[in-house]
Amino acid sequence: MFEIKIVTPHGIYDEIQVSSVTLPTTDGQRTVLPNHMPLVMPLEIGNMYLKKDNERVDYAISEGMFTFENNCGTLIITSIERGDEIDFERAEKAKQRAEERLHGQHYEDHVDFKRAELAMKRSLSRLRLKK
Template sequence: MFTLTMITPEGKKHVSENTRISLPTEDGLRTILANHMDVVVPVEIGKVKVIKDNQSDTVVISEGIFYFKDNIAQLFVRTFEFSEEIDRIRAERAKERAEEMLKRKLEAREMQEAELALKRALTRLSATR
């Protein structure tokens, strides 16, 4: 077992004891078990699977950093949301807004923000199924 602490800049925090966590990284899904070697890895927008024994939770995260050392895991992200907390209607509206933004002629930065908003919305929607 290891302790996972998820933290946002606004102070939202969740602490749990787990046997395994799978995280979205730029290289694909990375799974961490108890007694894993020390690691620091950037994480991407996506779904995190947190497992304790045979119970699993899905958490949607934004980009951030994952740190693991001595069976202490820390996930620093802009936002995290458990799948059962996601408001599907709100996520659908966010998806529609992002799609509308992508149809317009935007500056490169705005286009990137719209693409990230769409990715977040699609990830949130996929976690509610």
């Protein structure tokens, strides 16, 4: 077991003991186990899975950073939602709006395209946790 501290712009979201964490990094999903070597990983929008007492807890997370040293992990992210906290109807509507923005317009403004693309990634991340 090791400790993970989850920090968002609103403060500490949680501090928990886990047996593993799987994170969406910029080069694919990565799992960290106890006694892992020190590391720093950039994170992408996606799904995070924690194992605690042989139970898996799923989360949708935003981009951020994960550090690990001396059996302590720190997750610094913009937002996080546990699977059972997600409003899937709202996520589906957000996905539809993002699809309309991505396919319905010609983008002269790269910023608007990027915002729509990120909204799509966030909604898909949430919808993947629907059971």
